Amino acid sequence: MAADSDTVHAVIRRYQPSDRATVETVFRDGMMEHINPAFMYAMTRPLHIAVSLFYYIGVYVMAGQSVVLALVSGGTWISLVYFCCFEFYTGYVRAKLNTDMQDIPGYYLSNPDNCFWVAEAEIHGRPQVLGMVAVEGKSDPGSEGKKFGEFYRMIVSSSCRCSGLGLRLAKIAEDFCRERCFSKIEFSTSSTQRAAVALYFRLGFKLVLVHTPSESPNFLYQGCIYISSV
Ligand SMILES: CC(C)(COP(=O)(O)OP(=O)(O)OC[C@H]1O[C@@H](n2cnc3c(N)ncnc32)[C@H](O)[C@@H]1OP(=O)(O)O)[C@@H](O)C(=O)NCCC(=O)NCCS
Structure with missing residues (x-):
């Protein structure tokens, strides 16, 4: 399915337990394509x-x-x-799937500094999860008493890429970090995830760290950390 008006009209909302199966599928597919x-x-x-x-x-x-x-x-x-x-x-x-994704409500929705959203649209008359993003609030050692937000699980189903859904998900997550008065937003990715890197540059993120070979399996990719001010 190519990007069409249904996906453009996707609604972004908080995760619900009934999303579990489709969220797992979108997550698995989004990771295996790497x-x-x-x-x-x-x-x-x-x-x-x-x-x-x-x-x-x-x-x-x-x-x-x-x-x-x-x-x-x-x-x-x-x-x-x-x-x-x-x-x-x-x-x-x-x-x-055995850690944070096993219990999304417990991990992301029971702590006010964390959140997990899904993008849902009606496809052929049936609601379908097409994307997701999560934020975890973490203590910021460089900013006394403040927290920073880290983005996780930013994935848009391959069937509806390049229709602006990734940007919308990232902006919702950014707004959340702003409301929580986080000091900054961080995002870890790898050199081979080119679309994600392009998306985060588009949002104004800057590359701050390239992992050393001992921190990431550098024969597969170069691990990188990007940050943005809130
Ligand atoms: C990264 C990802 C979420 C982007 O989702 P998307 O809905 O296709 O992105 P959008 O349509 O909102 O694009 C927003 C911007 O990102 C950039 N971008 C997105 N896909 C791109 C691509 N394939 N090549 C280059 N730039 C790209 C562009 O700057 C684009 O803005 P523009 O269209 O105005 O130029 C999606 O490609 C994905 O799920 N990838 C696989 C999973 C992944 O790697 N996730 C990151 C986890 S670390």
Whole structure:
């Protein structure tokens, strides 16, 4: 389904327990789509290009010009990299579905400094969740007694991207942070999530930190933190 007038007219409201199944689906799909960009990123790292060349050309030369062995070893290596990307994102989804996403009312709606919204529209006459965003208020060590807001779970269903829904969700979350008098808004993402990075630049966020290799699996992506004033 392409972006149409239904999605443009999506209503943004607080999460309700009846949204659980669709929210999980939109979340899972939104995260799993990062597997291919992460795989492309991983395969274009200089070290991984060198390993690929070794498995294809090196094995071909060392195994008496055996095309079959070269193809099998190179293919095994590439499959292993893809498997790592797949495992990383399925593990991430599993972990989140067992923590904050397992009990959204308990985690996000029972604390006045947190919130979770969904975007819902009538699709073919039936209400459907098309996007979500969450905010968590956290103590700000750099601003005495104040809190800052961190954005989580910003996802718009792939069926209705680029219709302004992400921007609307982010603005609702920003307004919430403003009402709570938070000191700033923070958002962590990765270099391969290009649409999210573009959306946050559009909102005036600035890149403040690139994670070190020990903080993020830098063979899959570069972890980044963006902040914006409230
Ligand atoms: C990031 C995401 C939420 C954006 O949702 P969206 O509804 O498509 O975004 P919008 O239509 O509101 O776009 C708002 C702005 O973001 C930027 N943007 C959005 N998608 C973009 C893309 N694919 N390429 C470049 N810029 C993009 C543009 O600046 C756009 O403003 P413009 O249309 O006036 O130029 C969506 O792409 C998504 O769910 N991605 C997968 C999940 C994800 O990575 N989430 C972030 C978690 S860390």
